Amino acid sequence: MIELKGIKKAFHQQEVLKRIDVKIEKGQVVTILGPSGSGKTTLLRCVNFLEQPDEGTVQVGDVTIQAQEAKKKEIISLRKQSAMVFQHYNLFAHKTVIENVMEGLIVAQKVKKAAARKQSEEVLAKVGLSDKLNHYPSQLSGGQQQRVGIARALALNPQVILFDEPTSALDPELVGEVLAVIKSIANEGITMIIVTHEMNFARDVSDHVLFMDDGVIVEEGTPDEIFTQPKQERTKRFLRRLSGEPDASLFTQPQYAEPEKKTNLLPKGVVKHVL
Ligand code: ADP
Numbered sequence: 001m002i003e004l005k006g007i008k009k010a011f012h013q014q015e016v017l018k019r020i021d022v023k024i025e026k027g028q029v030v031t032i033l034g035p036s037g038s039g040k041t042t043l044l045r046c047v048n049f050l051e052q053p054d055e056g057t058v059q060v061g062d063v064t065i066q067a068q069e070a071k072k073k074e075i076i077s078l079r080k081q082s083a084m085v086f087q088h089y090n091l092f093a094h095k096t097v098i099e100n101v102m103e104g105l106i107v108a109q110k111v112k113k114a115a116a117r118k119q120s121e122e123v124l125a126k127v128g129l130s131d132k133l134n135h136y137p138s139q140l141s142g143g144q145q146q147r148v149g150i151a152r153a154l155a156l157n158p159q160v161i162l163f164d165e166p167t168s169a170l171d172p173e174l175v176g177e178v179l180a181v182i183k184s185i186a187n188e189g190i191t192m193i194i195v196t197h198e199m200n201f202a203r204d205v206s207d208h209v210l211f212m213d214d215g216v217i218v219e220e221g222t223p224d225e226i227f228t229q230p231k232q233e234r235t236k237r238f239l240r241r242l243s244g245e246p247d248a249s250l251f252t253q254p255q256y257a258e259p260e261k262k263t264n265l266l267p268k269g270v271v272k273h274v275l
Pocket residue numbers: 011012016034035036037038039040041042043
């Protein structure tokens with residue numbers, strides 16, 4: 001269904017993806033975890049050629065592209081296979097909720113206006129926004145805006161939906177409603193790749209988990225394998241850090257070492273609170 005083979009990508013000599021191989025079956029929900037800067041967004045963007053890999057092959061559905069020989073026409077057909085949900089929603093501020101969802105259908109898929117409206121109403125009902133069709137994004141909460149982002153992706157009826165940290169920009173109290181919507185879509189059997197820092201959610205919703213660090217997939221497996229019995233030290237350290245447990249290795253690094261006590265260096269008579 002989705003297969004990435006030998007994907008490499010560099011930005012100005014910096015190797016951001018170092019020979020990545022990923023295989024995802026139809027209907028699977030795959031989450032990607034990893035520290036900031038590890039290449040998660042770049043990998044996701046290679047799936048739809050928003051970033052063109054330097055090397056490797058991308059296959060989504062029945063479209064396969066070899067990075068070095070990619071033609072414009074192939075890239076257009078590859079892009080039609082997927083839809084993306086962004087961290088910052090990326091909605092059109094001057095369009096209403098329903099117009100935001102209709103836009104892709106009319107422009108990219110050449111669907112007639114009346115049919116696009118009907119399809120958009122259906123997906124907006126799925127994400128619980130039937131009462132907000134004629135609102136503008138600025139009149140919605142962040143959670144509602146992201147649900148519009150999800151409806152817009154769903155409306156395109158893609159082979160796969162790519163989520164790039166869909167809840168990272170939200171206030172904590174709004175995260176739950178968005179995760180619930182994503183979960184309900186997952187239960188419908190749509191293939192999804194989700195980059196997230198929401199560990200409980202990832203554990204709950206994923207069929208397969210990838211842990212990335214420094215441009216490579218360090219470890220992958222079922223949620224149980226990754227969360228309960230991770231094998232790699234880097235995975236263990238990442239999970240410990242996220243769960244807020246103290247990480248012994250951190251304290252051996254100079255920036256976390258106990259600060260030198262400077263009190264003795266002060267000339268006599270200087271009061272302590274200057275420190
Ligand atoms: P993540 O999503 O895991 O935080 P990214 O894929 O966004 O990681 O970035 C990986 C690395 O690639 C980072 O060092 C980032 O600065 C760099 N990078 C990403 N996109 C670009 C770009 N368009 N130009 C230059 N460097 C980039």
